[in-house]
Amino acid sequence: SYELTQPLSVSVALGQTARITCGGNNIGSKNVHWYQQKPGQAPVLVIYRDSNRPSGIPERFSGSNSGNTATLTISRAQAGDEADYYCQVWDSSTANYVFGTGTKVTVL
């Protein structure tokens, strides 16, 4: 089965840039989506199809995808960006939705 690997945690200084990676075999050939989940809340879609932002998501959130790694970038990090972040793909070979292992982002 297809697997997505994320770092357990990422720390970023207030106002700086955080980059969260999502590794998978030839992930660049797939559409990658990203969710933000704050404690006690449901996930919120922040990036879809690699680099598109839903309405209401700040421009500080951006995404890229190439080769075996997709990346979510949070620019000018704010305290409110502290959350768990999950990547997700649709694996057409198995017709399954796959979530990453999740990354906890801490803003220092």
Added chain:
Amino acid sequence: QITLKESGPTLVKPTQTLTLTCTFSGFSLSTSGVGVGWIRQPPGKALEWLALIYWDDDKRYSPSLKSRLTITKDTSKNQVVLTMTNMDPVDTATYYCAHRLDGDYFDYWGQGTLVTVSS
């Protein structure tokens, strides 16, 4: 405005069958491209996709749980039902339903419902 809400028991005993209902509004599950999925999250752990039903009644299941899951829809009631048999304490989790449209991602989520499996 799309909303989804999960409902069902908060406590089930081991070996019992869990039945969860997702009641939604703001879209129709008879519209081409629409799907409703179920995702769960054990306490302190990652999200895990369980199942999804499409507007045309096509269904997909997680390979690891396929034998235990059934997903159905009632378009007239705007509901999707997930059943999971032979519940075990490791199935203790918050269960979410979510809306899916075309792009194979989930753009709207319910608030989730915590299900505890314990005798």
